[in-house]
Amino acid sequence: MKRYSIKSKIKAGLMIAAMAYFPVKASAWGMTGHRVVGQVADYYLTAKARKGVQKVLGSESMAMAANWPDFIKSDTTFNYLSAWHYVNLPGGLDQQGVYQFLNTEKGPNVFNKIPEMVSILKNPQSNADQKRMAMRILIHLVGDLHQPMHTARKEDLGGNKISVTWFGQKSNLHKVWDEGLVDYQQLSYTEYAAAINHPTQEQFKTWSATSLQDCVYESYMICNKIYDHIKPEEKLSYRYNFDYVDTINEQLLKGGVRLAKIINDIYAKS
Numbered sequence: 408m409k410r411y412s413i414k415s416k417i418k419a420g421l422m423i424a425a426m427a428y429f430p431v432k433a434s435a436w437g438m439t440g441h442r443v444v445g446q447v448a449d450y451y452l453t454a455k456a457r458k459g460v461q462k463v464l465g466s467e468s469m470a471m472a473a474n475w476p477d478f479i480k481s482d483t484t485f486n487y488l489s490a491w492h493y494v495n496l497p498g499g500l501d502q503q504g505v506y507q508f509l510n511t512e513k514g515p516n517v518f519n520k521i522p523e524m525v526s527i528l529k530n531p532q533s534n535a536d537q538k539r540m541a542m543r544i545l546i547h548l549v550g551d552l553h554q555p556m557h558t559a560r561k562e563d564l565g566g567n568k569i570s571v572t573w574f575g576q577k578s579n580l581h582k583v584w585d586e587g588l589v590d591y592q593q594l595s596y597t598e599y600a601a602a603i604n605h606p607t608q609e610q611f612k613t614w615s616a617t618s619l620q621d622c623v624y625e626s627y628m629i630c631n632k633i634y635d636h637i638k639p640e641e642k643l644s645y646r647y648n649f650d651y652v653d654t655i656n657e658q659l660l661k662g663g664v665r666l667a668k669i670i671n672d673i674y675a676k677s
Contacts, residue, residue, distance in 0.1 A: 435493075435547075435550060435551040435585055436589060437586035438474050438477075439589050439590060439596050440554070440586075440659060441477075441550045442470040442471070442474065442596035443603075443659045443663070444553070444666060445468070445471075445473035446468075446469070446470040446597060447663025447664065448549075448662075448664070448666035448667040448670065449469045450600075450667070451664060453671045453674070453675075455671075455674045459674035459677060464539065464542060464543075470597075470600075473543075473546045473547055473550060475543040476488060476492070490514065491517060492548065492551045492557060493517055493557035493565055494516035494517050494557070495516075495561035496508060496559070496560070496627055496630075498634070505623060505627055506620050509623060517552050518620075518623055521552070521619060521669075522619070524541040524544050524548065525541075525669065528542060545666075549665060549666040549669065550662050552622055552623065552662070553622070554584060554658065555584065555658065556584045557626065560634075564581070566579060566580035566584070567581045569639055573644070575642075583647075587643075588647075588655045591648055599659070603659060604663070611664060614664045614665055615664060615667075626658070629658070633651075636650075
């Protein structure tokens with residue numbers, strides 16, 4: 408029988424604790440929200456795209472692959488991925504200002520990394536490991552893009568420095584949007600996806616045709632409204648959920664529809 412030292416056991420315990428901690432502390436939408444986006448997207452895949460995704464992910468579903476970029480934060484080897492989950496935008500920009508910022512910002516962010524993942528998946532020279540990682544990251548980042556506080560301000564770390572209470576518990580504005588609002592609905596990711604996956608034909612057509620730049624601008628405009636209607640140390644509960652649950656649901660649904668469009672396009676000519 409293999410023996411383990413006390414030191415090894417402690418190290419293993421810390422690694423397990425880290426795996427449990429990071430997805431909650433630093434994930435956009437939390438685990439449920441990301442899985443909702445993946446589940447909705449899976450519904451709209453073409454036959455070619457579904458076959459392509461299965462070839463890349465094997466038995467792993469898009470919903471379960473969606474949280475890998477958050478889970479991997481427990482491995483310091485992947486620290487470079489942390490800046491990929493968001494794009495910090497200054498306040499007061501109009502649509503052209505957002506476009507200009509996105510086109511001139513050179514640092515890694517959610518806007519410029521999504522096309523990079525698409526390129527890896529399209530490249531016949533990419534190996535299986537590269538494609539699996541790119542697919543997992545793509546699924547996650549498209550979800551991140553639709554969480555409005557991932558297009559927020561650098562000075563308050565995307566709302567992380569704006570302290571609030573959520574149903575009497577200490578929290579912050581970013582976390583409320585990452586997890587609080589989604590988790591408050593008390594639905595599994597499959598129940599949630601089924602509950603919101605009812606876009607009209609016009610919505611589906613419009614959302615599928617939205618450019619990546621416009622997706623950022625759309626989230627940014629919602630983000631501005633969130634900032635306009637919050638005060639530091641504000642006590643948030645039932646009313647905040649009532650005011651924003653439709654926004655949350657629509658953003659999750661848009662994320663799934665648009666993720667499906669991106670993946671369908673990747674495999675359209677295969």
